[in-house]
Amino acid sequence: MSSNLLNPSFYKRTAKEVARSLIGTILVSRIAGLRVSGMVVETEAYLATRDAASHGTQGPNRKNRSMFGPAGRAYVYPIHARYCFNAVTGIEGIASAVLIRAVEPIDGIKVMQQRRQRESLKLLTSGPARLCEAFALNRQQDGISLTTRRTTWLEQNPAFTADPKSLRATRRIGVTSAKNLKLRFVLRGNLFVSGPRYLG
DNA sequence: CCACGGATGCGCT
DNA sequence: GCGCATCCGTGGA
Numbered sequence: 166m167s168s169n170l171l172n173p174s175f176y177k178r179t180a181k182e183v184a185r186s187l188i189g190t191i192l193v194s195r196i197a198g199l200r201v202s203g204m205v206v207e208t209e210a211y212l213a214t215r216d217a218a219s220h221g222t223q224g225p226n227r228k229n230r231s232m233f234g235p236a237g238r239a240y241v242y243p244i245h246a247r248y249c250f251n252a253v254t255g256i257e258g259i260a261s262a263v264l265i266r267a268v269e270p271i272d273g274i275k276v277m278q279q280r281r282q283r284e285s286l287k288l289l290t291s292g293p294a295r296l297c298e299a300f301a302l303n304r305q306q307d308g309i310s311l312t313t314r315r316t317t318w319l320e321q322n323p324a325f326t327a328d329p330k331s332l333r334a335t336r337r338i339g340v341t342s343a344k345n346l347k348l349r350f351v352l353r354g355n356l357f358v359s360g361p362r363y364l365g
Numbered sequence: 366c367c368a369c370g371g372a373t374g375c376g377c378t
Numbered sequence: 379g380c381g382c383a384t385c386c387g388t389g390g391a
Contacts, residue, residue: 209383211383218383219383220383226376227376228375228376242383243374243375243376244374244375244382244383244384245372245373245374245375245382245384245385246372246373246374246375246384246385247373247374247384247385249383249384251383264383266383288385288386292384292385293383293384294384294385295384295385337383338383338384339382339383339384340383341381341382341383361366361367362366362367363367
């Protein structure tokens with residue numbers, strides 16, 4: 166049971182490795198007494214070096230501080246009046262993280278529908294800010310540990326076997342710099358992957 | 366299915 | 379003001 170919980174050493178790797186490894190794992194939140202979960206099907210890595218799109222490139226400030234913290238904590242930031250959720254990776258003091266861009270809903274679908282004000286399963290969690298709303302993630306979760314089962318965490322999924330053919334790397338979505346790096350990972354063909362179909 | 370434009374709040378110039 | 383790791387509704391193929 167608790168052996169499924171992803172531990173700090175899982176996150177103490179490069180953002181690219183962690184982004185790839187997170188595909189197929191299970192994201193869980195238990196907030197306001199409501200538990201929801203989903204399988205991670207899309208991630209993006211934001212690197213410690215040579216990545217102009219990373220929020221860490223300007224050095225630490227109040228907004229991005231948790232990105233410089235120890236691996237296995239959350240980095241939640243606001244954008245366009247919404248929130249996006251990251252897992253911090255790598256070495257403490259150097260900013261790197263993995264953005265969770267989409268999950269496939271598993272438990273708590275009614276709760277997600279209520280929070281999202283939508284019925285359609287496809288629109289509940291297919292996008293970084295959509296899944297934050299469905300999982301009730303916001304700045305209150307910024308900096309919290311993901312390696313205890315407190316409010317938000319990630320688990321290994323025993324039912325999922327990573328078929329290398331189903332894992333695909335593409336360019337990241339929405340970034341205005343470092344566009345050409347292939348740091349987005351998706352489960353090929355999964356209905357809940359965000360963005361245009363031709364990107365994989 | 367895809368492209369487009371407007372809305373949204375925050376931090377910085 | 380403006381940019382932003384976004385979302386949603388609309389309109390056309």
